[in-house]
Amino acid sequence: MSIKSRPLILIHDIPITKTKMFWDGLKEGRIYATKCRDCGKVYFPPQADCPKCLKSNFEWVPLSSEGEIETFTESHLKPQGFTHYEKPYIIAIAKTPEGVKVMGWLEGVEVSNVKVGMKVEITSRIQQDGYPVIIFKPKNT
Structure with a gap:
């Protein structure tokens, strides 16, 4: 029932x-x-x-615009209101050189290539809905 x-x-x-x-x-x-x-x-x-x-x-x-991935997950669920996001997407936590942990959307990489310890650039942007989000992109080393 x-x-x-x-x-x-x-x-x-x-x-x-x-x-x-x-x-x-x-x-x-x-x-x-x-x-x-x-x-x-x-x-x-x-x-x-x-x-x-x-x-x-x-x-x-x-905070520094650089960080290192501490953990990540691939999500196949899209929250209501996030219609502009393609599924799946990657959410990650990166640690800055200051020791601060920041959560954001990891873009520009397939989940199979994401590794703990990966160096990322930390930035932000305004989404289509007008809200700012934190974005991580792999650093070219």
Whole structure:
């Protein structure tokens, strides 16, 4: 016995007042993290308030445009609203020289050629729907 399921769509506003520099940076191809001036902790994605010391004394830290793949997966499911993406696609996490781990879409390579440790260029772009996304592309070594 089963119950027929139906899609549940939730749309909400994401407050970005304190993280606006991150979103503006993505529009220009730059990636930023936040660093708490009180305890020194670096956060990505950027935080509006420090979860460690509960202060709001942050500075913006530009991240390197280079990284190394730590893990990846090939997805055959396309989230609703991602109609412009072809299936399958690769999602990966890359570690920057600053030690920050960033999640993004890995493009320009077949999944069979992706390896942990692969060097990538980290950038961003505006999608057809107007939202910025982080993109990884293999570095030519």
